[in-house]
Amino acid sequence: xxxxIDGHNLIPKLxxxxxxxxxxxTLLEQLNEFCRISRRGQVEVYxxxxxxxxxxxxxxxxxxxxxxxxxxxxDEAIRxxxxxxxxxxxxxxxxxxxxxxxxxxxxxGAKSIxxxxxxxxxxETLREGPPPSGKDKSMSERELEEWLRxxxxxxx
Numbered sequence: 216x217x218x219x220i221d222g223h224n225l226i227p228k229l230x231x232x233x234x235x236x237x238x239x240x241t242l243l244e245q246l247n248e249f250c251r252i253s254r255r256g257q258v259e260v261y262x263x264x265x266x267x268x269x270x271x272x273x274x275x276x277x278x279x280x281x282x283x284x285x286x287x288x289x290d291e292a293i294r295x296x297x298x299x300x301x302x303x304x305x306x307x308x309x310x311x312x313x314x315x316x317x318x319x320x321x322x323x324g325a326k327s328i329x330x331x332x333x334x335x336x337x338x339e340t341l342r343e344g345p346p347p348s349g350k351d352k353s354m355s356e357r358e359l360e361e362w363l364r365x366x367x368x369x370x371x
């Protein structure tokens with residue numbers, strides 16, 4: 216399921232500090248790893264107070280980062296994105312601790328979860344690592360016997 220995330224809400228929930236110079240970059244790296252491991256779809260992150268001269272939208276691996284410039288704020292940019300999605304908003308989940316944003320998401324038909332809840336999901340996913348490939352890489356009894364016969368013949 217794709218996500219629309221209020222980045223500055225999520226940063227402190229993951230143990231990062233908003234005062235760090237590279238807090239947004241670190242969040243993008245963690246979200247990329249989360250997407251890779253969980254095989255989740257599209258993730259869009261919105262950050263307030265983008266500096267002048269900084270690109271408004273930047274793709275970082277599996278994550279699209281939107282740097283919102285004043286007078287707009289991330290909450291409003293998320294609301295506008297939901298409006299643009301229209302009926303397909305129901306396929307998205309909004310991640311925010313702001314109750315107004317959560318209510319607007321539900322009104323648009325999207326799911327909504329708190330930044331705390333999503334942070335727990337991210338941390339757990341990163342801790343568990345990627346799922347097993349599903350293939351049993353061990354040899355069958357028959358394959359082992361064939362290899363033993365093959366090498367036994369070569370040694371003679």
